[in-house]
Amino acid sequence: MRIDLHTHGKLSKNSDFSVDYFTEMIHEARTNGLDALALTEHFNTRHFYDVYENLDRLYPYNGEYYDADGLRIFPSMEVDIAETGHILLIGQKEHILAVRGALENYTAKGSFIPFADLLDLAEARPLLKIGAHPFRESTPLHSLDRALLARLDAFDLNAKDMYKVGIQATRDQVGQFAESLGKPVTAGSDTHQCLQYGSVFNVLNRPAGSNAELKELILAGAYSIEISDDLPLRVKASVMLKKLMKRLAKLEAARFQEA
Numbered sequence: 001m002r003i004d005l006h007t008h009g010k011l012s013k014n015s016d017f018s019v020d021y022f023t024e025m026i027h028e029a030r031t032n033g034l035d036a037l038a039l040t041e042h043f044n045t046r047h048f049y050d051v052y053e054n055l056d057r058l059y060p061y062n063g064e065y066y067d068a069d070g071l072r073i074f075p076s077m078e079v080d081i082a083e084t085g086h087i088l089l090i091g092q093k094e095h096i097l098a099v100r101g102a103l104e105n106y107t108a109k110g111s112f113i114p115f116a117d118l119l120d121l122a123e124a125r126p127l128l129k130i131g132a133h134p135f136r137e138s139t140p141l142h143s144l145d146r147a148l149l150a151r152l153d154a155f156d157l158n159a160k161d162m163y164k165v166g167i168q169a170t171r172d173q174v175g176q177f178a179e180s181l182g183k184p185v186t187a188g189s190d191t192h193q194c195l196q197y198g199s200v201f202n203v204l205n206r207p208a209g210s211n212a213e214l215k216e217l218i219l220a221g222a223y224s225i226e227i228s229d230d231l232p233l234r235v236k237a238s239v240m241l242k243k244l245m246k247r248l249a250k251l252e253a254a255r256f257q258e259a
Helices: 019-031 048-058 093-102 115-123 159-165 167-180 211-220 231-258
Strands: 002-007 036-042 066-068 071-080 086-090 128-131 154-158 185-188 200-204 223-227
Touching (some): 002 071, 002 086, 002 185, 019 048, 019 071, 036 048, 036 086, 048 071, 048 093, 071 093, 086 115, 086 211, 128 211, 154 159, 159 167, 159 231, 185 223, 200 211
Parallel strands (some): 002 036, 128 154, 154 185
Antiparallel strands (some): 066 071, 071 086, 086 128
């Protein structure tokens, strides 16, 4: 089972959820060989709850994941913490929405939830907790309290960082850091745009039919990571297309205001 554990369904935090855009993303995910993904949308994205309201309309949910025409979508989100850093939470929809509800007063920059408090919220539920891109310059996790970092389940090997820093350099950096904490490394494309799917993903030793099984496989190391030879090209094309699409969206908004 091939699963990407760090993905987004919107072009950016400031964009609205688009059914057409999202269904094209899902089509490309399947085309690029994925069997499943964790939809780790930013917790403070514009109209966060619209994402799940639309998923409920688009696909059947079996209590563990959405079935998007054979592609499993595991409910998830990416949360900013006060100390600077991003944490991926993956689990059943009711648990993700419960944690998101508890974060209502922590969505603005300058008022993000402290790391320890987020861990307390997450540990009260059976969630998979992954430290996202721990060495990214804008949101570094690696220098935080190691006792808190040790409460995470895994750390993210991120396609964007491999593109920027280098594949082997990033693997070594994240791998050594995770090993020092006794934690596994999981792979995520961190895509906001369909061209990035398939750049990196996890291959589970067996299919995960539930969030509990997914967490069990990750903690047991019962998976491998595959990195596409064309990861740099995929990410570069995705970054360039995302910038272009955001510019077009701004122009469209300006034209609308003038009209």
